Amino acid sequence: MSDAKRSDPPGEAKWREDLPLETAVDEYTTRRDFIKFLVLISGATFLGNGSLVVKSMLKEAQPRESLRVASVDEVPVGAVKLFRYPTPTEPAILIRIDETRWAAYSQRCTHLSCPVLYAPERGRLECPCHDGAFDVATGRVLQGPPPRPLPRVILRVADGQVFAEGVAPS
């Protein structure tokens, strides 16, 4: 108690500043504290933006792994094969459009991550959750709420095998 008296001379105590009696001074104090809080949020937003920079740098530093997805004979024309790429938790879909054309995309709809399904009769990938649809040749959005095209898996066909070799940005 005696220490408090020494550090807080009468009339200059911190609590007197924070809890003033007059309404005008009280409003001033409240707004001042609110500005401090907003600046704190501003710093947190800046750090959040920094974390996205770090994330993109880490992603660039990772080597692109090549993965054998299927053999050419395994997938008939108009059929699909599901696989996991680029990580074991990321679903992807390989589609044989015709004899020579292949396409592969992330199977997660860019709207709310529902799995997209191939509709060969309409030549598109469809999301059953909210009626989103993507062009099978390019991955671009044809209808519905998805905001972005499907991320495309880069393919290489060699020696009767289909390989996934990275993901192109959507």
Next chain:
Amino acid sequence: MDQRATAMQLLLSVVLIVLLIQLWLVTAALEDTMAGADVLQLPTFIASGACFFANLGLLKYLYDLDRTP
């Protein structure tokens, strides 16, 4: 006190606008990240830093205002 209250009101408005700009920047960067592109992250980070330091400058001005008798 009236002048200070007006200055405070102005400061509050400016800080809020700058913060809204920052939120817009981080949203754009997040959208870019989700799309798998790496174009906007660094420019928005730099712009967000400028906004944050501007806000810090305004906060310092506020402290200076408080010290003024």
